[in-house]
Amino acid sequence: MKIIKITDQVSIKRSIEAGTAQQTATVKTIISDVRQRGDGAIREYTEKLDHVQLDSFSITKKEIEEAYNQVDSQFVSIVKEAAENIRSFHEKQLRPSWMTTEENGTILGQKITALDSVGxxxxxxxxxxxxxVLMNVIPAKVAGVKRIVMVSPPDGKGNLPATVLVAAMEAGVKEIYKVGGAQAIAALAYGTESIAPVDKITGPGNIYVALAKREVYGDVAIDMIAGPSEIAILADETARADEIAADLLSQAEHDTRACSVLVTTSMKLAEAVAQEVEKQLTVLPRKEIASQSIADYGAIYVAESTDEAVETINQLAPEHLEIMTENAMELLGKIRHAGAIFIGRYSSEPVGxxxxxxxxxxxxNGTARFSSPLNVDDFQKKSSVIIYSKKALEDHGKKIAEFARNEGLEAHARAVEIRLRGSN
Structure with missing residues (x-):
């Protein structure tokens, strides 16, 4: 890995999910085709892109039973426990609707309503x-979404992975379709003969999926345009080089465009980690992917002080941040920008x-500067509630009318004043 001494502002090299003009044009064509021809277009794209002919997109009860037969009971047990942990965490994010009553009788509030449907x-x-599956479905279920639709590309035999189907069942999904790519996003956004449209689409995918989500945004809501995975590790001389190297590689094996970064105050640790990464790469099953990722997007930054290291992390705004320093909890308050923060040597990123x-x-891609992890709020919407009293309108009506006239909206002013005259 490259070792770089921090001299000024750090700019991480990232792979941006912008897409080429040709990819964008392809996505627009697919979306338009699905909107016009529905299931027929999906069948053609599934045959062309996934190399399988499907008579029906729906997952059957028999396929679910076969999926449970294909996975061992230990995996099912692990999925159940993980699902319960995820559910418990997200239940703590639930917020109630609320109302407040002012002295003049005015009632103001906020009504929270779950989305009707999510894809x-x-x-x-x-x-x-x-x-x-678990991370996308469970928050939606906790939020109260009634209809949750799952789509996923089939393999060459027209099947979905057994583990994915089991996770879907344990998460409570009742509507599953063997459709992938931009055509799946179009189906969720606009509907076909087989798939009714949804209000919001979540979940990661390849560049065509990302571009399709961007294209349909506005007609439906989306969670985010997700880029390749990232990890940044903030460490000092007390950290272990072998553990840091393992964590860097846990992201590098995702994708050749994944980004793995160490920021440390110790040159000794930096050199040891660089050596350990090369050593561990030799025995990694996904060695080719991880090696390319480390070569193109991996780096070790050496800071002169802890404050400089922390500021570097805030500049990077990483998706995942591990803090492995002697006084890690003391640094938590100084971290302003990170998607998820893992503290201490036993909190390796895969735990999350x-x-x-x-x-x-x-x-x-640095959007942790202004974005949050997927959460229950993403599956709910908020409505303001205004119940103005007669006294409140009498007290404030002239001010409201004056405000409206300052904006040149006479009808707004008169809509208030007609009530003031009528209250006398």
Whole structure:
């Protein structure tokens, strides 16, 4: 790994999910086609892109039963426990509707309502991601969403991974379709003969999925445009090089464009980690992917002080941040920008990916500066409630009318004044 001494502002090298002009054009064509031809277009794109012909997109009861037969009971038990941890964490995020009554009789409040329907995209291809099912579905269930639709690309035999189907069942999904790519996003956004449209789409995918989500945004809500995974580790001389290297590689194996960064105050640790990464790479099953990721997007930054190291982290605004320093909790308050923060040597990033409970759908590409992890609020909407009393209107009506006239909106002013005259 490259070792870089921090001299000024640090700019991390990231792979941005912008897409090429050709990719964007392809996505627009697919979306338009699905809007016009519905199921017929989806069947054609599924055959062309996923290399399988499907008569029906829906998952059957038989397929669910076969999925449970294919996975061992220990995996099912682990999924159940992870789901309970995730559910427990997200239940603490629930907020009630509220009302306040003023002395003049005015009642003001906020009504919180769950979205009617949500579509969850679960990526396929080179790997199966049952954890993504749990992280997207459970907060929606906790929020009170009644209809949750899951879509995922089928393999060459027209199947979804057994682990993904089991996770979906344990999370409480009742509507699952074997559809992937931009065509799945279009179906969720606009509906087809088989798939009714939803109000919001969540979940990660490839560049075509990301571009499709961007394209349909406004007609439906989306969670975020997720980029490649990132990890930054803030460490001092008390940290272990082998553990840091393992954690850096846990992100590097995701994708050749994943970003793994160490920020440390110790040159000795930096050199040891660089050596340990090379050593561990030699025996990693996904060595080619991880090696490319480390070469292109990996780096070790050496700071002169802890304050400089912390400020570097805040500049990077990473998706995942591990703090492995002697007084890690003392640094927590100084961290302003990070999607998820893991403190101490026993809080390795995969703990959060699968089991601890907080959501692993996190802001990437520096968007942790202004974005949050996927949470219960993402599946609810808020309505303001205004119940003005007669006395309040008499007290404030002239001011409201004057405000309206200052904006050139005479009808607004008169809508208030007609009530003031009528109250006499």
């Amino acid at each position: 969850v995209y679960v990526p396929g291809g080179t790997a199966a991601y049952p954890s993504s 990916d699968y089991f601890a409970g907080p959501n692993h759908v996190l802001p990437t």
